[in-house]
Amino acid sequence: MRFALCALFLxxxxxxxxxxxxxxxxxxxxxxxxAAEIADLLTRTEGPRLAFLREKAKQSDLAETLVAxxxxxxxxxxxxxxxxxxxxxxxVQDVPATREAVLEAALECTPPLVLPLxxxxxxxxxxxxxxxxPPGLPQVYSxxxxxxxxxxxxxxxxxxxxxxxxxxxxxxxxxxxTVPDDATFDELDTARVAAYIERLSNGLPGDTLAILxxxxxxxxxxxxxxxxxxxxxxxxxxxxxxxxxxxPQAEITLVQYRGTDLADEFEREDICDTxxxxxxxxxxxxxxxxxxxxxxxxxxxxxxxxxxxxxxA
Numbered sequence: 001m002r003f004a005l006c007a008l009f010l011x012x013x014x015x016x017x018x019x020x021x022x023x024x025x026x027x028x029x030x031x032x033x034x035a036a037e038i039a040d041l042l043t044r045t046e047g048p049r050l051a052f053l054r055e056k057a058k059q060s061d062l063a064e065t066l067v068a069x070x071x072x073x074x075x076x077x078x079x080x081x082x083x084x085x086x087x088x089x090x091x092v093q094d095v096p097a098t099r100e101a102v103l104e105a106a107l108e109c110t111p112p113l114v115l116p117l118x119x120x121x122x123x124x125x126x127x128x129x130x131x132x133x134p135p136g137l138p139q140v141y142s143x144x145x146x147x148x149x150x151x152x153x154x155x156x157x158x159x160x161x162x163x164x165x166x167x168x169x170x171x172x173x174x175x176x177x178t179v180p181d182d183a184t185f186d187e188l189d190t191a192r193v194a195a196y197i198e199r200l201s202n203g204l205p206g207d208t209l210a211i212l213x214x215x216x217x218x219x220x221x222x223x224x225x226x227x228x229x230x231x232x233x234x235x236x237x238x239x240x241x242x243x244x245x246x247x248p249q250a251e252i253t254l255v256q257y258r259g260t261d262l263a264d265e266f267e268r269e270d271i272c273d274t275x276x277x278x279x280x281x282x283x284x285x286x287x288x289x290x291x292x293x294x295x296x297x298x299x300x301x302x303x304x305x306x307x308x309x310x311x312x313a
Contacts, residue, residue: 033076033130038121041076045085046153048072052081055092060143062105066113066133067141068148068155071166074135075150079118080128084153091126098129110142140166176234179219180246183231187246188239192274196239237275244272252282256289 051065069075080092092098099118106113118131147158197208209229212218217235221228236246252271257263269285271278293304
């Protein structure tokens with residue numbers, strides 16, 4: 001017996017920005033740091049706003065450091081220096097190649113970083129390449145899906161709470177937290193909301209609107225009174241009365257074929273419901289249609305639930 005599970009989930013489409021992003025030149029002109037300023041930085045240890053890399057450093061290390069600075073208060077990367085606590089000047093032999101490596105690292109970030117042009121600076125008879133990441137950048141940056149920040153001398157993945165605060169601070173509100181233009185509070189199923197609040201608060205009374213607002217299911221509107229809260233896309237997907245009408249593509253399709261090959265004879269069910277209910281219905285359907293096994297434990301026979309076993313694994 002063969003089972004095929006196809007899940008089609010809602011994929012938000014964002015409007016194009018008014019100003020298209022260019023990828024050809026991620027650098028802007030900026031006055032370079034002086035040799036005296038660089039010499040002063042070389043007396044310090046690496047930190048949240050200062051990093052050293054050797055000329056032959058991996059491009060991934062370059063990109064990670066740029067992303068970590070961009071997600072913080074900016075910083076200065078000096079290439080041609082070894083050592084974290086005790087910097088030692090080694091110099092850069094091929095300045096054009098190093099600048100090209102920084103260019104490629106900036107393009108590797110998502111979105112691509114727009115930085116001041118890396119500047120060669122002569123210090124103690126050696127040439128260093130200085131990359132400045134300015135503070136106050138407007139976006140949140142990642143590298144191959146990883147959001148990084150500086151933690152003292154190292155680049156570390158951002159914790160979920162820190163990432164959420166940064167997204168909110170820089171105005172990058174996710175699709176889930178946006179409010180459809182015509183959405184009203186009446187679209188939410190009050191029974192489902194009440195059941196959720198009861199489970200969340202262990203039966204204790206709570207402010208329903210405040211709880212949903214803190215969890216991103218509601219957003220405030222300028223009006224006063226009971227209409228000041230409107231449901232977000234997340235709230236509508238979790239508690240909406242008419243998910244199929246508003247999000248027709250938020251669908252799970254379950255198919256069971258009678259044999260081992262994909263054939264014309266099959267059993268199918270399409271589920272378009274709130275996300276919790278859709279998951280419950282899909283699990284129930286699988287339990288009803290999936291072959292169950294058993295095993296002997298001592299002298300007793302125990303049924304094996306393949307779905308639960310797969311989830312635990």
